[in-house]
Structures are given as C-alpha cells and as structure tokens.
Amino acid sequence: MFAWFERRIDPYPSEMPGMPxxxxxxxxxxxxxxxxxxxxxxxxxxxxxAIVEVMLFGWLGDLVDRLSxxxxxxxxxxxxxxxxxxxxVLLVLLPGxxxxxxxxxxxxxxxxxxQRIRWQAxxxxxxQSIGYFQDEFSGRISQRLMQTALAVREVAMKLMDVGSYVVIYFLGALVLAAHQDWRLALPFVVWAAAYCVMLGIIVPRLGRVAQAQADARSAMTGRIVDSYTNIATVKLFSHSDREERWMRDxxxxxxxxxxxxxxxxxxxxxTLSLINVWLVASVAGLGLxxxxxxRVAVGAVAVAVPLAFRLNNMAHWIMWEFAALFENIGTVRDGISSLAMPRTVQDRPGAQPLLVNRGEICFDQVTFRYQGREEAHPLPVLDDLNLTLRPGERVGLVGRSGAGKSTLVNLLLRFHDVESGQITIDGQDVSQVTQDSLRAxxxxxxQDSALLHRxxxxxxxxxxxxxxxDQIRAALRLAEAEDFVPRLSDGAGRRGLDAHVGERGxxxxxxxxxxxxxxxxxxxxxxxxxxxxxxxxxxSEVEAAIQSRLEALMEGKTVIAIAHRLSTIAAMDRLVVMDGGRILEQGTHAELLAKGGLYARLWQRQSGGFLAAEDA
Incomplete structure (x- = not known):
C-alpha cells in the first residue's frame, strides 16, 4: 500500500525542462x-x-441537551x-x-x-550558459537549488493542506456558533478580524526577512565552500585568520x-496571546x-466555549504555519533569482547535429565583447577577425595575455555567441547546430585540468x-600515465584505475x-x-616524452594550440600572431622570424622558452 502511493509521482520526469x-x-x-x-x-x-471535527462539536452540544x-x-x-x-464517524470515518x-x-x-523539483532544476x-557559473559561487547555486526545492514543496503543501483546513474549520465554527445563537458568533468574527490584521502586519515582514535570510544563508554557504575548495591557497598564504574574519562577516x-x-x-x-484570551473570556461570558x-440551552454553551478553546490552541499553530509559509515564500523568491535565469546561449529552434567531414574551421569577420563588461573593456575582445583553418591543419595561436586567444577558442566552442560575424565548421554555422554535437x-x-571527484x-x-x-589503457599509454596510475590509492582502499582523485583532482x-x-x-x-x-x-622530461604522443594524438585532426612557451608550438603548420583582438601576422616559425615583427620580438625575449614577463 505504501509503495503504491510512493509510485504516484514520478521524481525524474523525462521531458526536457524549460526556463521557469x-x-x-x-x-x-x-x-x-x-x-x-x-x-x-x-x-x-x-x-x-475540518468538517468532521466541527460536526463533532455540534454533536457534543446536542448530546449535552439530550442528557439534560x-x-x-x-x-x-x-x-x-x-x-x-x-x-x-469518530472511530472509522475520521481515522480513514x-x-x-x-x-x-x-x-x-x-x-x-x-526530488522532482531538484531533478528539473x-x-x-x-x-545553463558558462557565464552563469562564472558569475556565481557553485556552493551558493547548490544551496539555492536544495533549499528552493523544499520551499516550493512547503508553500504548495501548506496552502493546500493547512489553508483548506483553517478556512473550512473557521467557517464551520462560525456557522455552528451562529446556529446556537447569532450573538455567540460575534466574538469569533471580532477575533478573526484582529487575527487577520495581525497576520497582515507581521507575516509579510517575516516573509521579507526570510528572503533576506535565505540570501544570507546562501552567501554564507558559498563562502564556506569557497574557503574549503581553495584550502591549499589559504594555507600557502597563512590566511586562516583572514578567512575567519571573512567568514565571520x-x-x-x-x-x-x-x-x-x-x-x-x-x-x-x-499579540496572539492577548487576542486569544479575549476570545475565550468573551465567548464564555457571553454564553453564560x-x-x-x-436565551440559549446549556448545549449552546457546551459548543461555543470548547470551540473558543480549540481556536485558542489552533491560533498559535496557524500563526506559525503562516509564518513558515511566508518564510518559504521568501526562500522561493530568493531561489528564483538563481534558478529562473535565461540561458544566454541556447540551441536555435530546429538546430541540427553538426556533421564534421573534413574539419575546416572559418572565422568570418567575427567581433565579440563580453556583455556587462563594457565599462571595464570598452573595446571588443575580438575585432572583425578573419581566420580559416584548412582540414587537418595545425595552427598555433601566439600573443600576449589579453590578445583574444582563449576567447577565440571559447567562441568556437560556443560558450558565448558572437556579436557579429560568423563561425563555421565545414560550412555549418556553429550557432545553428546543437551545442552537444558541436562540443562532441x-x-x-x-591548462586548468580539473577532474571530477570520481x-x-x-x-x-x-x-x-x-x-x-583496453581502450582506456591505450589512452593511458598515449598520455604517459601508465607508470603512476597503478600506484594510486584513496582513503577507501581503492587502487589504480578505481582510485578516486578528490575534488577537482x-x-x-x-x-x-x-x-x-x-x-x-x-x-x-x-x-x-x-x-x-x-x-x-x-x-621537461615528461613533456619531451609526451610530445611524440601528442603528434600521434593530432594525426588527421584540425588543431588549434595555444602556448606561452613558444618552443612547444614552433613546429605547427602555421602560427597566428594576435594582439588587441586582431591578427597581426601569420606564417611558419621561420617565416615569422624572417619578418622581424611581433613574433620575432617575442621569440627573442623568451626566457627558458616562455614569453617574458613584460609581454605576458
């Protein structure tokens, strides 16, 4: 019987969720x-x-009259x-x-x-777009998802459960008291009016405080997660005291x-105690x-006074339920600010999977600037950029930090949409294909090779x-990882390929x-x-060993390589030198050295194979 009810709501609906x-x-x-x-x-x-409980009070009054x-x-x-x-009714219907x-x-x-809400959210x-996660604490997002799911449940259930019970019970009590004598209903009406005024003054304020509290709780959790995630940095700089102050704030x-x-x-x-004792005293005094x-039989007093006591006991419960309702409403409002954000990058209607036959990549008059950062970066990160990579060509991107190299790669992956221009792969506009097929x-x-905690x-x-x-072990050999993986172990005793690597590896x-x-x-x-x-x-030793393996990895692929250590990409088919969001030079390593331009100056200023500090 329990299992039947547990299967009535699907906690994992299959339909793709849209923006709330x-x-x-x-x-x-x-x-x-x-x-x-x-x-x-x-x-x-x-x-x-509620109806049955009120009826029982009416039967009680009738029973007292009949006993008399x-x-x-x-x-x-x-x-x-x-x-x-x-x-x-009492022994069968009400328990049922x-x-x-x-x-x-x-x-x-x-x-x-x-669980259904968590799954959909x-x-x-x-x-969600990559920029969404760059602008928020991951711990804060997680906290809001978890607490909003519970808050939505509580709001919906309290409205349907407590709301229907309270409304029907009070209306039934009012009708029952008036049925005995209309004057006995007057204290209930006055009490209800005072009760509603109090609810109208206090509960909305509780809701606003609850919203601020939910936001402060999410921020506090985000700070804790941020400190723990970066615990190595905290210890390297001996900043435990500083983290305490930041957390204390x-x-x-x-x-x-x-x-x-x-x-x-x-x-x-x-306030509630005052109006409750007034209700009991006024109903008892008026009834007597x-x-x-x-003017009334003793049964009327036997109905009205217990009803007043019952409402007196219920009033605190009702108030706390309404306060909890508005507290959860505040939590939901706070969650909406995170969970109901539009995706800045979405699949277009009718988007088709990308089909890569040759691997030609074309950037055609691409201009891009990060939205919301115009004051800090008034100029475009990429400005009318044109670049074509032939199928199977290996291209190295060179330039100072901020030249636009990583942005170019992020646009190819469609982490952001271009401001103008077009990016195509084998003639297919990346903005018109599905994101999953593009990134597949x-x-x-x-450089930041974060791993999953698995x-x-x-x-x-x-x-x-x-x-x-066999394929996994072949990949390990290609990456020169087969020597250390068998020696790995974790706290649970798992070893080798089964060892867990910890958060972010x-x-x-x-x-x-x-x-x-x-x-x-x-x-x-x-x-x-x-x-x-x-x-x-x-x-250096591992890099030298892996370079030959990277050659095998790049075989037959169109490759874009970014490196500040210019010696690692000098052997590429073509080097593209970027500066200020534009392409300044293109050619092989030898051709660019012969030109004596920016690349030649960067090469000459290298120290140990890296761009010099003033360039980086």
Whole structure:
C-alpha cells in the first residue's frame, strides 16, 4: 500500500525542462504541475477532517441537551442510533480520512515532490550558459537549488493542506456558533478580524526577512565552500585568520536576519496571546449571560466555549504555519533569482547535429565583447577577425595575455555567441547546430585540468563512456600515465584505475592531472583538437616524452594550440600572431622570424622558452 502511493509521482520526469517563470506563483505552479492531483487530494482530505471535527462539536452540544432533557431510562432507546453514528464517524470515518491524507502527504508528496523539483532544476542548470557559473559561487547555486526545492514543496503543501483546513474549520465554527445563537458568533468574527490584521502586519515582514535570510544563508554557504575548495591557497598564504574574519562577516549578516526574525516572532506571540484570551473570556461570558437569561440551552454553551478553546490552541499553530509559509515564500523568491535565469546561449529552434567531414574551421569577420563588461573593456575582445583553418591543419595561436586567444577558442566552442560575424565548421554555422554535437566534435586539453571527484577510470572514460578497458589503457599509454596510475590509492582502499582523485583532482599533482586530462581527450578522439597550454603543468622530461604522443594524438585532426612557451608550438603548420583582438601576422616559425615583427620580438625575449614577463 505504501509503495503504491510512493509510485504516484514520478521524481525524474523525462521531458526536457524549460526556463521557469520569474513570477512567484507561476514559478510555484511550474514546479508543482506533476503533483497537482495529489495536492488537491491532500486539500480535500484536510477539508473533510475540518468538517468532521466541527460536526463533532455540534454533536457534543446536542448530546449535552439530550442528557439534560431525556430521562435516564429512556436515553439509550431514544438516542442509541445517534450515538452509534457518532461512534462510526469518530472511530472509522475520521481515522480513514486521516490515513489517506497521511499516505498522500508522506508517501506521495514529501519525498517525491521536492526530488522532482531538484531533478528539473538541476537539468536546467546543467545546460545553463558558462557565464552563469562564472558569475556565481557553485556552493551558493547548490544551496539555492536544495533549499528552493523544499520551499516550493512547503508553500504548495501548506496552502493546500493547512489553508483548506483553517478556512473550512473557521467557517464551520462560525456557522455552528451562529446556529446556537447569532450573538455567540460575534466574538469569533471580532477575533478573526484582529487575527487577520495581525497576520497582515507581521507575516509579510517575516516573509521579507526570510528572503533576506535565505540570501544570507546562501552567501554564507558559498563562502564556506569557497574557503574549503581553495584550502591549499589559504594555507600557502597563512590566511586562516583572514578567512575567519571573512567568514565571520558572512555569519554576522546571517545572524542579523535571524535576530530580526525572532523579534517579529516575539511580537507575534505576545499579540496572539492577548487576542486569544479575549476570545475565550468573551465567548464564555457571553454564553453564560445568554444561558442565565434563558436565551440559549446549556448545549449552546457546551459548543461555543470548547470551540473558543480549540481556536485558542489552533491560533498559535496557524500563526506559525503562516509564518513558515511566508518564510518559504521568501526562500522561493530568493531561489528564483538563481534558478529562473535565461540561458544566454541556447540551441536555435530546429538546430541540427553538426556533421564534421573534413574539419575546416572559418572565422568570418567575427567581433565579440563580453556583455556587462563594457565599462571595464570598452573595446571588443575580438575585432572583425578573419581566420580559416584548412582540414587537418595545425595552427598555433601566439600573443600576449589579453590578445583574444582563449576567447577565440571559447567562441568556437560556443560558450558565448558572437556579436557579429560568423563561425563555421565545414560550412555549418556553429550557432545553428546543437551545442552537444558541436562540443562532441571538439577535444579540449586546458591548462586548468580539473577532474571530477570520481575514479581515474571514470574520468578517462568521460571522453567515451562506452570505452573498453583496453581502450582506456591505450589512452593511458598515449598520455604517459601508465607508470603512476597503478600506484594510486584513496582513503577507501581503492587502487589504480578505481582510485578516486578528490575534488577537482586535488589528490593528484598538476602533471598527473594534466596527463589524465590528455588521456581523456585521446579516448574521445574528436576530429577537432584544442590544446590550451596542454603541457604547461608537465616537467621537461615528461613533456619531451609526451610530445611524440601528442603528434600521434593530432594525426588527421584540425588543431588549434595555444602556448606561452613558444618552443612547444614552433613546429605547427602555421602560427597566428594576435594582439588587441586582431591578427597581426601569420606564417611558419621561420617565416615569422624572417619578418622581424611581433613574433620575432617575442621569440627573442623568451626566457627558458616562455614569453617574458613584460609581454605576458
């Protein structure tokens, strides 16, 4: 029975998620669609429970009147069936509704609903543009995803569960009190008006504080993650004290929102206690006056006073539920700012997979500047750039830092869209093909060879998930990694290819990470290859050993290589010298030296094969 309810909501829907709406209630509805029938059933169950509970108070008053008016010897004969009906409702119907509501809540909704939200939001964020992740803490994004999923669940469930119960219960109580005598309903109306005024003043403020608190919590978590991720840097510079101060500042901002929240909570409690005791006193006093004036029967007092006590007890619960509702609304509003961001780079409607037959790459009058950075960089990073790479040609990009080399590569990978111009591969505009097929056709080895916190095997096979063990070991040999991988081990006792490498590959040296990265790209075997400082982390002996292997890796591929160590790319088919977003010179190493231009000056100023400091 439990398993049946647990299967009612699919926590992993297969349809591709689109951008969530940025309006609050549309955002909540967007992520609640798969759960709406069960949220409706939850609301129905809560409403039925409220009706039954109010009816029981009415039956209690009727029972008191019958006990007063019926002789004892006739009581069971005249009221037996009525009491049996009450017993059936109390012992069978109410527990049955409670059981159904409990399984809907606990089995169908509490686990599957937020998991469904996490899955959809995560799939959307995975395909978010690269600039999105460059502008945010990864820990902050993760925190917002997790807390927003729970907050959406709480908002939807509290509205349907608590909202329906409270509204139906209060209306039922009001009708029941008025049915005894209309004057008995007056204290309930006054209490409700005062209660709503208090809700209107305090709860929205709690919501605003909750939004600020959610933002401060995300920022605090982001700072913690940032410190732990860069713990080696913290220790190298002996800045533990500085990190403490930086973390203390984030914690103080969070604690300030907590203090503001608790002040509002205390004001709420004090005010609520005052109006609650007034309700009980006024209902009891009015009921006794009406009874003593012989205007109502004793059963009316037996109904009204317990109702007042019940609302007195419920009021604190209702207030906390509404406060929690607005707190979660604040959390959702904070999450919207991260989860409902448009993708700046998207597949065009009808985009087709890229087909690479030859590997010709053409940059045609490409101009680009980073959006939002116009004040710091008023000039384009690339300015009317034209460059064609012939199929199978190996081209080295040379230039000072900031010349536009990495930007050119990022545009080819379509991490950003060009401002004007066009980039084509075998005549196909990269902006018109699917991003997955574009990047599947390009292998990249970067200077920052970060690895996934998984096994060595998983990291290498990331280039080709269906690779065989023999193919993985062949890639290891090509990357000169077969000597150190068998000696690797981790804290769980896993060894060799099964050893886990730590976050971003922190358990490996820079050279080891670089060789694993090269093995991963070798296994991918894409027709286009980008080497961005691919051997910068290797010592001279390993670099010399791997150069011949890189020759094999580049065989038959169109290659773009970037290196500040000019000797590593001097043997390329063609060198392209960039400066200020433009191409200044092109040619072979010998041709460029003969020209005596920028390349020749950079070559002459090298120290140990690197660009000199004033150039870099």
């Amino acid at each position: 709406p940025r309006a609050l209630w549309r955002f909540v509805l967007h992520y609640s669609r798969g759960a709406l029938p069960w949220l409706g059933l939850l609301a129905l169950g809560s409403g039925l429970i 008016d019926t002789p004892r010897e006739l009581f069971w004969a005249q009221n037996g069936w009525r009491i049996a009906g009450m017993a059936l 509704i409670n059981a159904l509501s409990s399984m809907v809540m606990h089995q169908a909704l509490l686990g599957n609903f937020p 995560h799939r959307y964020l995975l395909r 984030g914690m103080d901002r969070f604690l300030d929102t907590v203090h503001r929240q608790m002040r509002l909570s205390s004001a709420q409690d004090i 006056w009406l009874w003593s004036s012989d 056709a390009i292998g990249v080895v970067t 096994s060595v095997r998983d990291n290498i096979a990331y280039g080709r998930p269906d690779a065989t063990e 922190v358990k490996l040296s820079g050279g080891q990470r670089q060789r694993i990265s090269i093995a991963r790209v070798a296994l991918k075997d894409a027709p286009i290859l980008i080497l961005d400082e691919a051997t910068s982390a290797l010592d």
